[in-house]
Amino acid sequence: ANAFIALLAAESGINPDGNYTDFACNQINYILGENPNDQSYVIGYGNNYPKQPHHRASSCPAKFQPCTPSESFGLEGDNPNELTGALVGGPDANDFWEDSRYDYEQNEVACDYNAGFQATLAGLMSMEARGILPDSCKVLAGV
Template sequence: MSYVVGYGIKYPLHVHHRGASIPHNGIKYSCTGGWKWRDTPKANPNTIVGALVAGPDENDGFKDNRRMMNYTEPRLAGNAGLVGALVALSGDGSIRINKSSMFSFVPAAKFPPPPPPPTPWIH
């Protein structure tokens, strides 16, 4: 299963994305007017080729369902890294990109420190 839309033999067909799920028919729909396409079991009428969806859960399960956006929504964080990596790996060589350090200026994620160990109970 590919989580990049339009890539490979099997990829998500029900991407949680307004531009992908509402047909291009010249009619302007309100926010709630688009819900009828969000809720349809039919595949998206528009394929947003190259969009990386959120992907599988912790058990490698994937539900190709527009309403379950934790699986099928293309998110900026994932797509930005994918695009950056693909740009670095492609091209005709006229743009010099150091592929080994292209993300070196991205700061490391900072996580809160772990909590202190529990205090032993003294009687």
């Protein structure tokens, strides 16, 4: 969400030297795997992405059937249903992250995480389409 706010500020002419846009690009690059863990926090993106998000439908063993929390969260191994494109909570302040559906803080798929992520991507793509995305922003190469 901070990355999106930075883009809104940049679009409004605040800090015109590009620092806010660079900040947004760096945040998206971090999310997509340019971080100390070489870990993408977007399910299905890259070679090293979350396989056990804290998400009932994704971890429910049977597709299109209701299941109880004990059925969905008691599962061992990767979730049977991949939630492609969803952003998980991510690492703590020390860059520690464990792919475990039992850790809802780091692995929950929530609207607040995903809304800011999608809004920032949309803003960067808009800037690229209008030819105003700084050359220093390489995030869109893999998106």
